[in-house]
Amino acid sequence: MLKDSKFSSHLLHLSQLQIINHKTLDEYRDRLKTYEDYLWFGKPEKISAIECARRGWACQASDSIECMNCHAQILAQLPSVLKIDEYTESIENTARSLVDSHHRYCVWKFMIIPESIIQLTDIYSNETINKFIQEAEEFLSQINQIDIVGQLKTLFHIEPTDFDLLSSTHLNDSRLLSAFKIVVFCWKLKNSLLTCDKCCREIHIDINHLVFDPILSHRAWCPVLKNNQWKKRIEQIENILHEKSRHKLEEIKTTHDQTEQILPDIISTQNLFHELISSKEYYRSCVQSTFVDNTSTSDDMDHSTKNSMST
Numbered sequence: 001m002l003k004d005s006k007f008s009s010h011l012l013h014l015s016q017l018q019i020i021n022h023k024t025l026d027e028y029r030d031r032l033k034t035y036e037d038y039l040w041f042g043k044p045e046k047i048s049a050i051e052c053a054r055r056g057w058a059c060q061a062s063d064s065i066e067c068m069n070c071h072a073q074i075l076a077q078l079p080s081v082l083k084i085d086e087y088t089e090s091i092e093n094t095a096r097s098l099v100d101s102h103h104r105y106c107v108w109k110f111m112i113i114p115e116s117i118i119q120l121t122d123i124y125s126n127e128t129i130n131k132f133i134q135e136a137e138e139f140l141s142q143i144n145q146i147d148i149v150g151q152l153k154t155l156f157h158i159e160p161t162d163f164d165l166l167s168s169t170h171l172n173d174s175r176l177l178s179a180f181k182i183v184v185f186c187w188k189l190k191n192s193l194l195t196c197d198k199c200c201r202e203i204h205i206d207i208n209h210l211v212f213d214p215i216l217s218h219r220a221w222c223p224v225l226k227n228n229q230w231k232k233r234i235e236q237i238e239n240i241l242h243e244k245s246r247h248k249l250e251e252i253k254t255t256h257d258q259t260e261q262i263l264p265d266i267i268s269t270q271n272l273f274h275e276l277i278s279s280k281e282y283y284r285s286c287v288q289s290t291f292v293d294n295t296s297t298s299d300d301m302d303h304s305t306k307n308s309m310s311t
């Protein structure tokens with residue numbers, strides 16, 4: 001084994017970690033991808049794939065993980081859940097070793113990928129929704145037909161008109177709506193590979209016709225599914241859209257109120273118009289009767305003329 005001083009010079013240090021932030025996140029996602037369900041199976045939350053990966057560990061074999069920086073290793077074969085005490089103790093020990101097993105100078109002994117990267121962030125603004133709409137547009141540019149299946153088909157109520165309130169670019173496009181329902185649940189599409197930003201599940205898709213369940217396609221331990229965070233996200237989006245709709249309706253109402261101020265004039269004009277109509281009808285009836293009278297006069301005249309001519 002290398003001496004501490006020599007060994008530590010090979011290790012990633014805290015200052016480096018702060019500088020190479022993007023690289024650090026990419027490496028975190030690379031580690032996360034190694035946790036195949038059949039390798040890291042049935043692990044509780046304390047030692048889940050995410051908890052291990054965010055502390056520098058990658059899965060190397062069945063129940064076996066290794067630090068990608070100091071190369072320490074942990075074997076986590078849990079006893080049966082029926083032996084509850086042993087099982088709980090084993091989980092506690094493994095959870096502790098996620099920190100303790102790192103080399104004393106390994107950065108992952110002190111560092112952890114922050115919660116904000118792992119969890120779904122709350123959505124409070126139209127700007128975030130507009131960002132998702134842009135992502136959905138990019139998503140659509142790569143794909144022909146999308147069919148959403150599963151709970152989102154009925155649970156997520158967005159009307160195409162809701163988008164009209166937020167984005168002036170288009171709308172009434174059901175394809176955009178479907179793409180939106182995919183991107184808001186952390187799916188990114190690149191070269192026919194659909195990847196979850198949170199659990200790093202990768203799915204090869206048919207870009208001509210995507211039939212997709214944006215929720216159940218996540219890995220069982222994905223933060224999107226944890227504590228029904230996906231339902232919370234739906235609620236937040238619906239609230240923003242409905243709030244926006246309400247503002248829009250208030251605007252319309254204000255315009256309507258202004259309209260109401262001039263409405264009496266219109267109504268009085270309408271009444272006048274009706275009066276005019278009745279007057280006109282009265283006038284017409286008068287004219288008609290006059291016309292009838294005239295006709296009879298004319299007939300009389302004709303008759304008299306005829307008589308005079310015949311005479």
Ligand SMILES: [Zn+2]
Pocket residue numbers: 056067068069070071072101102103106107108109
């Ligand atoms: Zn380490």
Ligand SMILES: [Zn+2]
Pocket residue numbers: 186196197198199200201218219222223224
């Ligand atoms: Zn996921």
